[in-house]
Amino acid sequence: MKVLIVGASGVIGSAVHAHLGKRHEVLTAGRNSGQFRVDITDDESVRRLFAEASANGPLDAIVSTVGNLHFGPITDMTAAQFDIGLQNKLLGQVRLALHGQHVLKDGGSITLTAGILSREPIRAGANASAVNAALEGFARGAAIDLPRGLRINVISPTVLTESLADYGDFMPGMEGVPAARVALAYQRSVEGGQTGRTYFVE
Template sequence: MKILLVGATGTLGQAVARQLGQQHQILDAGRSSGTLRVDLTDDASVNELFARTGAVDAVISTTGKLHFGPLRDMTPERFNVGLQDKLLGQVRLALAAQHHLTPGGSITLTSGIVSAQPIRDGVNATSVNAALEGFVRAAALELLPRGLRINVVSPNVLVESMDAYAPYFPGFEAVTAQRAALAYQRAVEGILSGETITVW
């Protein structure tokens, strides 16, 4: 398969690239690194990305910014960080990707455990991740008759990221990026659609 992986140089993206790269061609893309460059907050940038890749068999996103902070200090501007980047960025990618997938192709997005298990200072993250999962459930129903699939992977906090995120996840059992990468393989190579694949 020819797989477009956006966020390929991040901790999770690297693990996904290693796992799927054993059997498939990976087109690595990112905002500031990678063979291909794309800004998921910009329509023109996303369209240019697919103009360069041509048809692909699968599209994966392992990227997206969120705002972490207490609700009492939340402003629409801060809340908008996650809406514009992780939520609309991945939705924008999926909306464009549907027109560039080969028959039987798939889209895999990334949410996170906080969609179901909120954390302190994580209102933006919970809202965005839950919205992504809702988008995938609904989009799958319209993509399926066209022979296309879409799923979302919801990983726990990663072992490799605990130095930065441990204060936000007290008592959570972190998972390795490699374990999370298996869920992306299941999404791409399997038959699921409209599912939130949890790695908790």
């Protein structure tokens, strides 16, 4: 398979790249690194990414491990701050799906990334909870409409073991999971037959 990973330089993206790269041809994209550059908040940038990535033929799979969020108490949050997660992690990944479907082979797949805060909220995490839940809902709805046997799924991991030093204090009592184990869920999405699913990794 030819798999495009958007966000391949991040902790999850690097683990997914390492795992899928043993089995498939992997192309990489990111804002500041990778074979291709992309700004997921810009339609023209995303169109250009897919035109370049599919120049030698359609893709079998698109994997997104990108997206920024706003963390802060709801008592001080502004609509503009809340919009950060909507425009970046939510609409950015939706944009990848909307444009990316047209460069996939029949039966190809799209895999997006949410996170545990959709079901286990934390203090100052309302934006993340809303965005992650919306991504899961988008995949369920989009799965009904996608033509040509195309599939779409979401991976929703808990906090990564590699990130506990940075984020563990915000998630008291939550046990981390290694990025290498999270990468297995992306393999299930890319190589399996399910669609409209959220794969939880805890």
